[in-house]
Amino acid sequence: MRTLAPLVVGAGFIMALLFAIFASVFTPGFSLTPDPTAVSLFHKAPRHFEYSFEGPFGKYDHQQLQRGFQVYKEVCSNCHSLKLVTFADLKQIGYNEAEVKAIAKGWQIKQPTISNKDGSPTTRDNIPSDNFPLRYANDTEARSQNNGAVPPDLSLITKAREDGSNYVPSLVTGYTDFPAAQAAQFPDTRPDNNHYYNPYFSALNIAMPPPLKVDGLVSYKDGTVATREQMATDVGAFLTWAAEPKLEQRHHVGIASVIYLFIFAVLAYMSYRTIWGDKKH
């Protein structure tokens, strides 16, 4: 009995699986390769961008982050919030106290507060310790102004997408005409009036209008020529910093720890060999 029990139980599970296999294999229309979809054929993986923060010794390029911030401020912030970042955080990318104060004070969207007199809702200028204010009061407002889609907060966007630091600039420069090949094969997937074709977007049709349509949308203070590619790379770097502000510390501590642990490991190995001596094992 004890020897048979596992065989019976095993046979039960295996039968259930075999029936499942037969049922699916003999279903009309069964095929080992699923039918291709517009996404499976036309979606593109992000392009690669050269960044200074890549690799174990990578560091942010503060000039680039400031340029990226300028792109965010002048273009993306019209629709996207950055709610996990504070104005004071900008000091980490090289702005000084006075500049941060001025940026906060001059920020278009004001900080919600209540009136000192009667407690009614009102707004005030931003101060450095404030987080970047929300762009819209709620999702319904956001949708009503953006082709029915909510522009996501960008604080974590480079970590919230596969290969995000490359994805963001690929996306914002990736708009193309609806490809003829796709039109021929999947005519229903043509973007409607509220959508634009972008092969880097997971659904191919995106509600965001091309944000960096032409060169020179911003004029960089450091004199860098603001090509579309340049603006996209800079905003990609800035948003990577926004999502991972502790990257430099992390790399720093990481190098020290790895060197320390490596030496420690060699010593530990040597003491293990010494202690065992010629004891065969």
Added chain:
Amino acid sequence: MSFPWAKHYEPKSDFMKWVDSRLPIPRFVYSAVGGGYPVPRNLNYFWNFGFMAGLALMIQIITGIVLAMHYDPSSAGAFLSVEHIMRDVNAGWFLRYAHANGASFFFIIIYLHIFRGLYYGSYKAPREVIWLIGVLIFLLMMATAFMGYALVWGQMSFWGARVITGFFSAIPFVGEPLRVWLLGGYAPDDATVNRFFALHYLLPFAILGVVILHIWALHIPGSSNPTGIEVKEEQDTVPFHPYYTAKDGFTVVLYLLIFAVVVFFLPNIMGDPDNYIAANPMSTPAHIAPEWYFCPFYAILRAFTFNFLWIDAKLWGVIAMFASIILLFFLPWMDASPVRSSGYRPLYKKFFWALVVDVIVLGVIGKLPPNQPFILIGQFAAIYYFAHFLIILPIVSRIEKPLPLPNSITEAVLAKHSSTSTLSGDLAAQPAE
């Protein structure tokens, strides 16, 4: 407990004498992990994973306690408090990355520890209870990791919790009420985060308690070894300290080194990007997959797609998923071979490696979207999983003819080294130990 030649603790100083005669902790430590615990001399590196698992558990408990000081267990606050830890808390990013990757590393170690047990037949008499407690630890770890992942309250946390608890509703009659009772509502919400947090804080200490039983049970027969034959005399063993403290010390540092590389340079490599999006009950992610360490079991769950014998496919999946772990409890009695180590079991060894490949395949399939041909591959892999434990193992262990075993551990060790040393020299050195 232990062998007759085990040395006894002798306090060296008056102070230790004083302590030892009032509370014999020094004596206890000495015979548990000190010079008074004889261990087979021939353990290979696979015997180091238990010690490393202990370290991994301590890392989780310590980083976890500090994280809990800054965490907010509410559906509105959880995600933001995690980002607060990442951005504002001193070294918070380190604590969080260490805790998140620490869980993955813990599972890597435990899987190696379990497969060591399978290869070397460590679960056989007289070590069945060590093994049973081990499987219990594994179940507790899975529950802990599942609830911990939910605490981030990102998209994958939320939908993962929703999908996994949803399986309970497959149970006839009580399923749906049970699901609602577990979640504290119809969908994961405040009540869910709160209870998951309470349990996630509690369970690691339960694991710690059970680990103590695990090691207690281990100390009765002592460790097995790569030959699988019993210790016969003193020269088969070395004292745990300093021999194995030194060897475990080395692998612990190696573990920390690899761990540091991931925590500092690839901290999100094992995570799902969707979990950096705050939970949103209104928007289902395109593809819901559990963390890698659950994937083999998730693949088994999804392999059952047919209502067989009036049992719903979903219920089959749930039963099979639990059965795939529960069956490990019965392993010591399903394997009838008196020989422990696969080194002397040529037939079983082949099936063992097939199982290793099979579990890896299941793990990959569990991560992939449920499309053909992955569904079919997953179903065949699930068949092998059950066939291996419930059919092949019981039969093979009865018909297989094992290779001749060495007479003693020392003989096996010396045979291994015979090309580089003389037998008599080593033997002569022994009594002086």
